[in-house]
Amino acid sequence: MTVIDSLYNHSYTVTRKTRLEDGQGGWTETWATVATPDGRMRPASPSERAVALQNQALISHVLYCAADTDIERGDRVSGEGRTWKVLSIREPSYADHHLEVDCNETQQEGEP
8 A cells, every 4th residue: 555545535436438239220328337446536726727727628626546547538537426527637757656637527417
């Protein structure tokens, strides 16, 4: 166990849009679970938000999780009763240590 592993305080669900055949020659899209990592979500700092806006992205949170987590841009992360869209993924120092995942919080239909 590394030091950052001890900071992971929640379990999250990573889902990815997948296509399912509909049996009539077509397909439908659905979200399928691809990973359930432990991690730590924190609000993005004002400076991180400013940099993201210069790149035409709106970052609201950063997820920290293990480097071997199956997560890609466009995935959704759910946990703590909230959902975030994955915007980008960084591996600091390329040490196979952990990932920093830039996310934007989304609200599901029916939520205030």
